[in-house]
Amino acid sequence: MPQKTKRTPMMEQYMEVKNQYPDAFLFYRLGDFYEMFYDDAVKGSQILELTLTSRNRNATDPIPMCGVPHHAVQNYIDILVDQGYKVAICEQMEDPKLTKDMVKREVIQLVTPGTLIDGHAGEAKENNYLTAIYEEDGRYGFAYADLSTGELKTAELTTTADLLNEMLSLRTKEVVLAPSVTQNTLDELQSLKILFSHQEQIEEKSEVAYTTQDLHSQLEITVVSYLVSYLSVTQKRALAHIQKAVAYEPAYFLKLDHRVQRNLELLENSRTNKKSGTLLWLLDKTKTAMGGRLLKQWITRPLLKQNEIVERQNIVQILLDNYFERSGLQEELSQVYDLERLAGRVAFGNVNGRDLIQLMTSLEHIPQIKYILEQLNDGQLDSLLAELDPVEDVADLIETAIVPEPSLSVTDGNLIQAGYNQELDQYKDAMNNGQQWLAELEAQEREATGIHNLKIGYNKVFGYYIEVSKGNIAKLPEGRYERKQTLVNAERFITPELKEKEAMILGAQTKAADLEYRLFTEIREQIKDRILRLQNLAAAVAKLDVLQSFAVVSEDGHFVRPKFVKDHQISIQGGWHPVVQKVMGKQSYVPNDVEMPKDLEILLITGPNMSGKSTYMRQLALTVIMAQMGCFVPAQSATMPLFDQIFTRIGAADDLISGESTFMVEMMEANLALKNATPQSLLLFDEIGRGTATYDGMALAQAIIEYVHDKVQAKTLFSTHYHELTALENNLPHLKNIHVGAVEKDGELVFLHKIQAGPADRSYGVHVAKLAGLPASLLSNASQILAKLEQAGQSLPPSGAEVPKTSEISESTSQASEAVQEVQEVKPAASPLPEQVEAEPVDEQLSLFGETESKLNKKQSKIVQEIQNANLMAMTPMDVMNAVYKWQSRLNQKK
C-alpha cells in the first residue's frame, strides 16, 4: 500500500524557493542536473520533450519530476524563454562534499524573454529589447534596454497609441510595468501578446543612480529606475555595461508608425514576415553584427535635420568614390566581431577566453581601419576617425595574458599565457617538467653529499623521498634531512626542498586551474574598466559599417545623391522602386518621374489594376526614407523637401492590434493620417474606400481628398478606381490627375507601367479578371453588363465635367454618407457619384436575358424579383459580379 510521504528537507527548500518565483520555471540544481518538479515538470517535459518521471514513485502522492544535464542547460532555457516563459536558475551555493547539512541553494539569475542574451533571441543582427512603462497623470515614461549591448534609451510619451507604436517598432518581447500603470492602459496593451512583468519598487543600486545621471525629466528618471531595478533584481549581478540612459524624442526622427513600417515592408515582408524582399534586405551589406543592428535602427528612424543627413551623405560619397579603400575597409570590418556584445559579456561576467581572443582580434583591426580612412585624407572623416579608439591597452593586455586558443570553460585551465604570472609558470613547469626537476634535484643532492647511489623515489604513504644506503648515511650533513622510514639496507629522508617540489608537482594541476581562473577574472575586471571606451568604439564601427553598406548599395544600384530643398517641392526623374526592381530585374522595370511643385499637393492616380499604382506610391515613400537615412536614392536625379512623417493606407493590411475589419483598419489609418499629418508630411492613400459599398466608398474618398487639399495640405499620392473622382481636378487647384498607362492589343491588356499625365480612360477591371483566370462565361457576361452600364452613362462622367465639392454641399467631411445624400439632392446631374439607380421596368431588365415577361417560369420570375430588390448601393463591385454570376448560373440550369 503506497504511503503518503512527508516532505523531505530538500523538497521543503525547493518549495521555499519556488514560492518566490511562482511565474517562472524553477531549474533546481541537484548534482549534475537541473531538476523541475510538480507543474513545472509536467509542463516543462511537454515543451522540452523530456521524460517525465517522479520522486517517491511508490507513495500515494508521487512528485512529478524531470531534469536536464547541467552542461546542456542553456539550450533548454533558450527554448522556454523563446516561447515567452521565465526561467529561474537555482544553484548549489556550496560544495555538497564539504557540508553535512542541506546544501545551500539560491536563485542566481532569472532569465526572461526581455533579458535573454545568449539565446535565439540574441541573434547577431537582432536587438532584444526589454521595455518599461511608468504612468503619471495620463503621461508615460517609457524606456528600453538591450541587456546584451548595454543600450538604454528613454522618452516621454503622451498617448497609448505612441506607447504601442514604440513597443511594436522595437519588437519588444517583454514589458516591465511600474505599479502606477493603470488598468485602462493595461487594457489597451493587452492585445500586444507580450510578456508583462512587474517591478514593484525602485532598488537602491548604484546602477540605478548611474544610468539616470544625465536625465532631466522626472518621468524618464523614474521609468529608467524601474527598468534598471528589474534588470538588477533578475540578473543578480553588477551591470557595469548598462549605459547611461539617453533621452530621445520620437519627434526627432521621421515618424513611421508600426503600420507604416509594415505596409512599406521596411524590415519584414508582409506576406512571409521574413527579411527577404524588404528595404532592410536591399540595404544590408553590413559586415558586422553591430552594423546590422544599427542599420535596422536607422531604417525605422530616418533623420529630420539636414546637416545630420548631409554628414552621412558626405561619408557615403567618399566611400563611393574610393573603391579600393572601401574594399579594404570591408575586408577589415568583416574580421571585427560583435564588440558591443563582447563588452556586454565582459561586464556581465560570462565572457570566456575565446571571447577575449575575439575581442583582441577585433581590436587589432581598428588601427588598419583608421589607417585606410586617414589615407582618404578628407576632413569629413575627422569626427569618425576620432571616435575610432583602438583601445590598445585592452588588446595588449589580452595578447600578453591569454593563450591564442583557450579552452571553452574558464575553470579548466589553458587560459593564461606563459610569462604572465610567475607562480602560474611554476605550476605549469611543475606539471610539465616534474620528472625533470626530480632528476635535477637528485643530481644536485648526489653532488652535494658525495653519495653516488642516492636516489629519489615515491610512495603513497609519505610521497617523494631521498633514499640513502645504510653505508652512506654518515655522509649526510646534519639538519636538513628528516628521517621517514628505515629499511633493511637503506633509509628514506625528506627535505623541505623536496616537499616543496612535491607540493608543486602534485597540486600543480588544480592549483594552476584555480590560479588561471583567478587571473582571468582579474583581467576581466581590468577590461571592465574600459567598457565605455569599447562601447563607443563599437558605435563608431557600426556607423562606419552602415555607411559603407550605403555606399555599396548605392554604387551597385546606380543610386543618386538626393538634394534637399526648403520649399515644398518634389522632383524625381527616372525613379524606381529599389526592391521591386531588384526582384524583377533592371531590364523589365519602367522608371517613373514624380513631379510635385510647391503648389501641387495631391496626385490622383488612376489606372488598371496591376498597372503599378501601389508600386509608384511606395517607390516615393522608400525614396524619402532612404534619403533621410543618409543613403543615396533609386533615381536619375532627386530633389525633395525634408518630410516629418509618412502615413500610409495601403492594401488590406492585416491588423496587428486586434481583429478589426479591413474597412475599420482602413478608416483608422486614414483617421490617424488626417489628424496628425502636417504640410510637411507625406501621405499615401491607396484605393481608400474600396472596403465598403461603392457609394459610401466613393463619397469617403472624395471627402478625404478635399480634406487633405483644404486642411492638411500634405504632399499626397491618392490612387483610386473611382474614375469619377478624376473630375475633381477641375475644382481643386492643388490636385492633378496622373495615370499608369495601359493599352489594349488584340483584346489583351498590355501594361506600360508608365506614369502619364491626366486620368486613365478606362479601368480594364474585366481584363485583369481575365488575367486572374475567372471563368470565360462570367467574363463575357461582365463585359456585356459593362457595355450596358456604359451606354446608360453609369460609368465615367465626361472628362472635365463640373464636380461639386462636398464642402459646397455639406460642411461635414467626417460624415461622408450624409454628404453623399446631399450631393444627390443638390446637384444630381453633375454629381461625380453615380446617380441613384432607379429600378428599371421589369421588361427592359429582362432584355438582358432575352426573355419576355409572358414566357417567364417560376424560377425566372424569382430571379427577376431578386434583381429588382437588390440594393446596389450597399454592394461592392465584386458583390455585384458574384450576384450576377449566381443569377446566371441559376438561369442556365436545366430546371
Ligand SMILES: Nc1ncnc2c1ncn2[C@@H]1O[C@H](COP(=O)(O)OP(=O)(O)OP(=O)(O)O)[C@@H](O)[C@H]1O
Ligand atoms: N514601373 C514598373 N515597371 C515594371 N513593372 C512594374 C512597375 N510597377 C509595377 N510593376 C509590376 O506590376 C505589378 C503590380 O503593381 P501594383 O501592385 O503596384 O499595381 P496596382 O496598380 O497598385 O494594382 P491594384 O490596383 O490591383 O492594387 C508589380 O508587382 C510589378 O510586378
